[in-house]
Amino acid sequence: MKISHPDIDKKVCNGKHAAFDASGANVRTYGPDPKTPDTVTAQCSGFKGDGPTGENGALSKFVELTKIDEDINWPTGRYHKSGNIEKGTSNSNAKAVAKDLTKNLSHDEKIKVAGLLAKTIEGGEVVEIRAVSSIFIRI
Numbered sequence: 001m002k003i004s005h006p007d008i009d010k011k012v013c014n015g016k017h018a019a020f021d022a023s024g025a026n027v028r029t030y031g032p033d034p035k036t037p038d039t040v041t042a043q044c045s046g047f048k049g050d051g052p053t054g055e056n057g058a059l060s061k062f063v064e065l066t067k068i069d070e071d072i073n074w075p076t077g078r079y080h081k082s083g084n085i086e087k088g089t090s091n092s093n094a095k096a097v098a099k100d101l102t103k104n105l106s107h108d109e110k111i112k113v114a115g116l117l118a119k120t121i122e123g124g125e126v127v128e129i130r131a132v133s134s135i136f137i138r139i
Contacts, residue, residue, distance in 0.1 A: 002058070002059075002060035004116070005109075005112055005113075005116075007109075008105060008109050008112060008113065009058045009059050009060050010055075010057065010058045011100065011104040011105060011109075012044075012058070012059035012062075012097060012100040012101060012104065012105075013030075013044040013045055013057065013058065013059045013061070013062035013096065013097065013100060014045065014047075014051075014052055014057030014058060014100070015045035015047065015051075015057075015100065015104075016045065016046075016047050016048060016051060017045050017096070017099065018043050018044060018045040018046050018077070018088070018092060018095075018096040018099075019041075019043070019045075019046045019047060019048045019079075020043065020046065020079055020081075020086070020088055020089075020092075021081060022034075022038070022041060022043075022046065022048060022079040022080055022081055022086075023038050023080060023081045023082050024037070024038030024039050024040075024048060024049075024080055025048060025049050026039055026048060026049035026050055027039055027040070027041045027046060027047050027048040027049065027079075027080075028047060028049070028050065028051065028052055028053045028056065029041075029052065029053055029056045029065070030042065030056060030061055030062050030064075030065035030066050031065055031066065032065065032066055032067040032070075032072055032073065033085070034078050034079050034080040034085055035080060035083070035084070035085050036080070037080075038080045040080065041077070041078075041079045041080070042066040042072070042073040042077050042078040042079065042093075043073075043077030043078065043079050043088050043092060043093060043096065044062050044077060044092075044093045044096035044097050044100070045096045045099070045100060046077060046079055046088075046096070059097070059100075068093070073093060074093055074094070075091045075092075075093055075094035076088055076089070076090060076091055076092050076093060076094075077092045077093040077096070101113060
C-alpha cells in the first residue's frame, strides 16, 4: 500500500485510540520490543502525546518496525509500562487496524484496500453491491 496508495497508508496506524495505559508521555514510534525506550510501541495507533514522528504514523511503518511478519506482535500488540512489556487486549492490533480502515478511509479508499486484499488471495475478487432491494408479497 505504501507504493500504490501512500495517502491510504498514512491513514492507518497513525492515531492514539489504542494507546492503553503505556507509561511514556510521548509514544512516537513503532518497534518490535517496546521495553526501552518508553517512546516505542508495538500497538497499531498506540501513540501518545505529540503522536508519531515523521513517517512513523503509517501502516507500512507499523508492519516494518513491529516485525508482525515474524508473528511477534500480531494479532495482539504490546506496549511499555513501568519498565515492563505489557500485552494489549486480545487481538488489539487486528482491531486497531480494522478500526482505522473502517473509520479513517473514504468509500473509494475502502474499495482500493479491498482490491489490494483480493489480489493477495488467489482467485479473489471484489464485487461492490451498492443497493439491495427486496419485495415481500403476502397472499
